[in-house]
Amino acid sequence: MAQQKLRKQETLAMRKRLIGQSCRLFYSDDPVKIVRARGQYLFDENNQRYLDCISNVHHVGHCHPKITEAAAAQMDLLNTNSRFLHDNIVLYADRLAASLPEKLCVFYFVNSGSEANDLALRLAQQFTQHQDVIVVDHAYHGHLMSLIDISPYKFRKLAGQKEWVHVAPLPDTYRGIYRETHPNPGQAYADTVKDLIEDVHKKGRKICAFFAESLPSVGGQIILPQGYSAKVAEYVHSAGGVYVADEVQTGFGRVGSHFWAFQLQGEDFCPDIVTLGKPMGNGHPLACVATTKEIADAFTANGVEYFNTFGGNPVSCAIGLAVLDVIKEEDLRGNAMTVGAHLKDLLTKLQTRHQMIGDVRGVGLFVGLELVKDREQRTPATECAALVVKRLKEEDRIFVSTDGPWESVLKFKPPLCFSMEDAELVAQCIDRILTAAATENINLPNNTCINCKREQK
Amino acid sequence: MAQQKLRKQETLAMRKRLIGQSCRLFYSDDPVKIVRARGQYLFDENNQRYLDCISNVHHVGHCHPKITEAAAAQMDLLNTNSRFLHDNIVLYADRLAASLPEKLCVFYFVNSGSEANDLALRLAQQFTQHQDVIVVDHAYHGHLMSLIDISPYKFRKLAGQKEWVHVAPLPDTYRGIYRETHPNPGQAYADTVKDLIEDVHKKGRKICAFFAESLPSVGGQIILPQGYSAKVAEYVHSAGGVYVADEVQTGFGRVGSHFWAFQLQGEDFCPDIVTLGKPMGNGHPLACVATTKEIADAFTANGVEYFNTFGGNPVSCAIGLAVLDVIKEEDLRGNAMTVGAHLKDLLTKLQTRHQMIGDVRGVGLFVGLELVKDREQRTPATECAALVVKRLKEEDRIFVSTDGPWESVLKFKPPLCFSMEDAELVAQCIDRILTAAATENINLPNNTCINCKREQK
Incomplete structure (x- = not known):
């Protein structure tokens, strides 16, 4: 060529x-x-x-031969949609499940991190029957209309803040309101979310989700202080909401010590929904939402099909499996x-x-x-x-x-x-x-x- | 394998x-x-x-060897994002432009028909600075939150109809309100849109877009009556709105006589925005929005970047080009x-x-x-x-x-x-x-x- x-x-x-x-x-x-x-x-x-x-x-790595090989072999064999049974989608979901805490055991495959975050929002709203979302300052969750609404990085330049969106301070211990000298910045920043929840309740509104990248990227490569996520999850759960961890930029072993960046927050923390994207297909459009059985069941209970034309097709899943193999082998x-x-x-x-x-x-x-x-x-x-x-x-x-x-x-x-x-x-x-x-x-x-x-x- | x-x-x-x-x-x-x-x-x-x-x-055709070959060759060479210059994206856009009316000359590449329709809605709202959308009954435009809002097929089973969404009768001449015996069903159905626009204006609201599949699919494989689209476009333009043709299911020569289904409505009709998807990559996640320079310029003028991680990458565009080649060669x-x-x-x-x-x-x-x-x-x-x-x-x-x-x-x-x-x-x-x-x-x-x-x- x-x-x-x-x-x-x-x-x-x-x-x-x-x-x-x-x-x-x-x-x-x-x-x-x-x-x-x-x-x-x-x-x-x-x-x-x-x-x-x-x-x-x-x-x-760019153009890894094992990824190209897996893609070409599967493209030559079959690339239908997920309304037919196929081994790749279930084997891939099984491998992802093995890398995640046990309760994150149901998967929806999509084509981009944006599609994943949009679906995560739908799942959260359907499960909680609440609307309001808390995000951290400067966050970016994708280019879709629903995600611009929950991305201060974008909505401040565009349509502005919706009444159902609430912005918590970015837990940045270098430049934020609580810094490295604070005795417990994780607790202090989590308490800002607690205060926001109280404000939301005072307005007669209800918390659907706390939505955050496990390591805020556009926010400035931020490492969340220890204890933050577990505390936020506790407060959000008390309010009847769910914790959505956006791992689109941070998943699949980038952080080295763990496979998922949310795991840096300790074993007592587990999100209710995790979204995966960018690295998942090494450049192939592939992304995913992982969630709990309870949340998936609530989504099923609305009686409406979720169909994603390309999501979870045999080629995408073959590529996803090959990426997992290479991460391990190398x-x-x-x-x-x-x-x-x-x-x-x-x-x-x-x-x-x-x-x-x-x-x-x-x-x-x-x-x-x-x-x-x-x-x-x-x-x-x-x-x-x-x-x-x-x-x-x-x-x-x-x-x-x-x-x-x-x-x-x-x-x-x-x-x-x-x-x-x-x-x-x-x-x-x-x-x-x-x-x-x-x-x-x-x-x-x-x-x-x-x-x-x-x-x- | x-x-x-x-x-x-x-x-x-x-x-x-x-x-x-x-x-x-x-x-x-x-x-x-x-x-x-x-x-x-x-x-x-x-x-x-x-x-x-x-x-x-x-x-x-499933697993066409020329598509697999083009994909594998490009995957082996390069698959970066569209922030770098690359020939494939511009050659592909140029080929698509040649198949469309001259005014549809600016392209945005995305990963799915849903992403394309979401972006089309953003473009329309940015250009018109209006909000209200007219869709035809039973329409389905995608699985994203923004698109469920404009899809009667979905919103009637879910959150219900938003105040900014208005539903025109499905122009179905077999089962609809004007049938095959009507002397001019195209005009009659277009007039239902005109009436809706007047209702919207009476409420003090403004028309952003008329959004319709060029051949309503979920609605029941409907062939729009002659003259419908040109008349609707005239009414919508008079109201300051744009006509969005959803060609996600119908484009790329499926209708035989034309490359795009909207062309069945005659040469005096041209949409302002066209969305492409499903067949575009023969199974590879690839979709696109085509629009006019004026609409694209208005979108640029908001000063905010539109970045789609996988959209328009060299592999997707190589596949898109190969699909166009095969359609022609065969x-x-x-x-x-x-x-x-x-x-x-x-x-x-x-x-x-x-x-x-x-x-x-x-x-x-x-x-x-x-x-x-x-x-x-x-x-x-x-x-x-x-x-x-x-x-x-x-x-x-x-x-x-x-x-x-x-x-x-x-x-x-x-x-x-x-x-x-x-x-x-x-x-x-x-x-x-x-x-x-x-x-x-x-x-x-x-x-x-x-x-x-x-x-x-």
Whole structure:
């Protein structure tokens, strides 16, 4: 197959003409054309290699031959819908069940994390017969209309907040209302949810769900403080609601020590609904909702069929099974733990030399490096973060991007085959760029949160 | 690859345990396990062959080798997201643009018809800054929360009708309020939309969109009367709204004479937004929204990115391109026209012998056969239709299913490689079964519409 059919300028011109401009390009000033990929490396039309620190979807590595093989073999055999019996869907569900707490034993297969979160919301509403949803600040749960409603990251820029949606503070112990010096930030942040529930009840409304990523991503690669989820679940259950853990970005061993990021919150915590997505099919459109028998039964009891045309088809499930196999065979969870720890360690060492590094946080290969203008005020260094991203691309051919309300957090969510050497290269390059930036004395005005227009002082 | 890993009873038991029961099986009393497929044929675990009259998704035939080849080659090369430049997405959009009227020139790629319809609704609301939507009765536009709201087929069984949703009569000239004897049913049905718009305006509300399948499917394989869409578009445009044509079930040459079903309404009609889905990837999760530059620009102007993780990836687009190639190379549109006409002709001949056949309608390989208890009252023969479906499966190994508010319409939406012999076999088998049914004197009570609980007299 020809790797390139059009010259880059022609591709770009056609893209501008034919694809909605709301679909943005990375590095929009100088976008990159990628024609092939392998493992953690992407190659442009001139065969220049780029190290990929951001493709969390391509979980076991780009174009893994075992995934391609499984897909092609099943495509050649059968790809019907799930109204016929097939082994793949049940074998896959069985494997997922084995990775989850026992009570999460019923599955619905869909095509995207967004479809999964939309269905999770329907399940929660049907089960509780309540409407109100609590989300954490800056959260993003998907591009569908129902999910924009529960995503402060989006609704603040669009239609605004619905009366049935309530926003809890982001449990960010670096920048949030309770910080690393607080004796028990998990309890303190959980109590903000408790207070919200009380406010909701005072309005005569009822709690349907608490909906949160197990590690808030767009929020800035946040690690939830210990004890938070169990306490929130307790409060939400008391109010007759359910806890929905959005694992679309964080599942399938990325955190290394556990297969699911919600498990970082301890064995006494189990969500009522978990949504899975991005890495699940290594790029193939595949996602899922896992829930309890009680919630699934309540959904069945409405008497209405749920049919998802492509969801759970034999090809999607064959790919899903192959992804699970590769994670295990190549011990990618182990690799995420070792390499992630090394990367965090290297970045933490950089922090001793660079005043601009305000915080380094992460678990496994989910790592954030927060840049600040001054360590005391923790003023977000948005422009500096953008500069690092630009220079890493141009000078080092490394793809990194930013997250967080002020786009001041460099995020690392690479394919899990990321190596020790990759981690070392990234740290060296950031070191060099931050050294240069300090020399150039980058000094910029105060920032405004791009999500909620609040100013950071 | 082993075609079967579990015995059928074991698959069924695991399915009951692990998959949400809202995800229903075909022939739930005696479900079928399918292990392989080719063209228009499906094979069960005992290598029994079934003729497939219902898999409209597997448009160019099950497991077409050219589709598998294109998918595998691209999966081996690259499968990133659309934030990088790539030739496939622009070449594919360009090919789709060439098949559509010139003004439909901007594309958004997504993973399912539901995602496409949700985005269409967002586009329409953003462009018009209005909220209210008119849909036709019994319509189904997808499984997402936003789409249940605009699908009478679903919302009547679930949350009920929202104040911003308005239901126009289904333009069904066999069973609707204006029938085949009306001098101008297209105008008459369009005027019902005009009346609705006036009602909406009287309430101080504003029309965002008229949203309809180009051939209402769940509604009972309905062929819109000539002139309907152009008139509706005129009324909707006057009210400041847009016309959304849902081509998820009907696009890509199924109707034979045209590539898109909305084109059946004549050259003076062009929708403002068209959604594509099911057949687009021949089973691969791929869908799309096509719209005008003005609508796309209004969406861009909100300043918010639209990112769909898997939408428009190089593998999905390679598959989409291969599907277009096969449709052309194998002249599947021509085949849909010829074989569809033959099937309709054969079924129409059966009508002369079987009083139970109330109506035969269709274009290309989108055909409906409506069964009635008596031709004058047109009482739906729901149980008889179910009997035909059951016997076709058990006695003839033919998969057909029913649609329409009373599930009294046998629907034929086979892969486009369906042959003249297949059409003849189906007609013969239906002939035999209806003859037997008449002898057995199937006489059943009045029916209730499964969607809206109205009784048919």
